[in-house]
Amino acid sequence: MASDNIKFLENFIGRDWLNAEFDKINTKSPLKGAGIDFASYHPWVHFMYEIEYLLRRSDVENREDVIMGRYHYILNNAGMLLKDNFNYIVDKKDAQMKLRSPEQFYDFIWELEVRTMLSRRGACADFVDPKSGNTYDGIAIILDHSIPYECKNKIIDNNQYNNNSVFSQILANKLGDIPSVQNKIIQIEFENGRLEDIKTIVAIVRDKFDIFNYQSILGRYKIRTLKLPIDTPPQYLINREGINQIFQVNERRKSELYLDKAPSDVVKTKILIKMPEQVFKLHNLNGVLKKANAQLSTGGIVFLQVPYSTFESAKTEVAKELSQCFSNISAVKLIALGIEFYENKGVKISRSEDLIVSPRGKIALLPKEIEFLSQPMAFSKYAWKS
Structure with missing residues (x-):
């Protein structure tokens, strides 16, 4: 894999x-x-x-x-x-x-990505030695001009969505062994899945679900049987409103995992998960730019990555901040990359980017440097390395 x-x-x-x-x-x-x-x-x-x-x-x-x-x-x-x-x-x-x-992983990958983008576009970029005393991340030589740069990453995984996803997987595994849900399509709806609740959910479903086709558990989880045949196609199920994930639990042996047809005596249960979608929010751009401004004490540019859905609002906010303060920042290269997984299709990467030049930067970028930095860069990492 x-x-x-x-x-x-x-x-x-x-x-x-x-x-x-x-x-x-x-x-x-x-x-x-x-x-x-x-x-x-x-x-x-x-x-x-x-x-x-x-x-x-x-x-x-x-x-x-x-x-x-x-x-x-x-x-x-x-x-x-x-x-x-x-x-x-x-x-x-x-x-x-x-x-x-886990806290620094994405920030460091963004530093690597920025250097790759610059080099693929023809600039010579090097990381700064952490022991040198310089507080910025690297130096790029653009058209024979050396420019310090700092990388800032505002992409943060949606904790609620990740927690709910793991909760769903563990719960599906536990429920699959319960006879009362076998040969049924079960829908589970919740806002915030708590792992410590799984034992209680499993116990209630085991003891009562064969009597009732609907349960509200702990005031947080709604579990119901859908009146659909067990062989309903997954594509139809996943397209139901609000459904985020679908699990099938059965008794197949690992050696039979890739058979085109399951043995006729296999018991199947399909579990649909209805939970909040993944949402990104942007916070404290002022603080991010303030820190970058202090790190670029001799002037330079900032490569700022933000969530894809916040790109336009981030661009407006950055332009406003640069017009008022942060004179050490000559420009901000704003990049947003959206990562979306589509069932049966794979991962789609969306891109937005723009260069926001500061009117107050103490080191003014040359027109050719602005032209270079204004180029699309986010997908340059896919270019063939010469």
């Missing part, structure tokens, strides 16, 4: 470390009485859970292929960028520690 890029990333971070990170789920399992925030886990852990879901998805549709999802893209992209920039990383131990940190 893992690409060469993901394997490169895995080897650099450390296979043993990643296995230990994944094992924390078992050692601190809320199903054993201890709650934990799964959103705080490393992207690798989310990738492993995503693979499990996609294997189930492929099983539901009796397909031999498995269409990779969002976290596969994230880790493959990270591995590709790590490969591309490996010889330019000054402190590889520091890089390893950042890639091991």
Whole structure:
């Protein structure tokens, strides 16, 4: 399942470390009485859970292929960028520690991505030695002019959505063993799934669901049986309003996972999950620019990544901030990349970008430098490396 890029990333971070990170789920399992925030886990852990879901998805549709999802893209992209920039990383131990940190992982990948974008567009870019005393991330030589740059990332995973996704996967696994839900299509609706509630949900469904086709549990979860035949196509189910995920739980052996048709005696249960969609919000751009302004004490440019859905509002806010203060920032290259997973299709990457030049920058960019930085850069990483 893992690409060469993901394997490169895995080897650099450390296979043993990643296995230990994944094992924390078992050692601190809320199903054993201890709650934990799964959103705080490393992207690798989310990738492993995503693979499990996609294997189930492929099983539901009796397909031999498995269409990779969002976290596969994230880790493959990270591995590709790590490969591309490996010889330019000054402190590889520091890089390893950042890639091991769920809080710093995306920020460091953005630093790698910016250097790759610049180099693919013909600029010479180097990271700054952390021990040099300089507080910005790198220096780009654009048309023979050396310009410091700082990378800022405002992309943050939606914790609620991630928590709910993991909650759904664990709950589906537990419910699949209960006779009262077998040969049925079950819809589960909730706002915030709490892992510590799973034991209670499973117990109530086990004891009462064979009597009632609807249960409101703990005032937070609505579980009902849909009056649809068990062989209803997954494509129809996933298109129902508000449905985010679909699980099929059955008794097939792993050796039968990719059979075109399940054995006739297999018991199937389909579980539909209705929960809030993934939403991104933008906060504290003023604080981000204030910090970048302090780091670029001699002047320079900022590469700022924001959530795709917030691009236009971010552009307006950045332009307003630069017109009033932050004279160390000559310009902000604003980039938004949207990562969306479509069932049965794969991952779609959307792009928006713009250059916002400061009217107050103490170092004015030359027209040719503005022209260079105004070019589309976000997809340049896919260009062939000469």
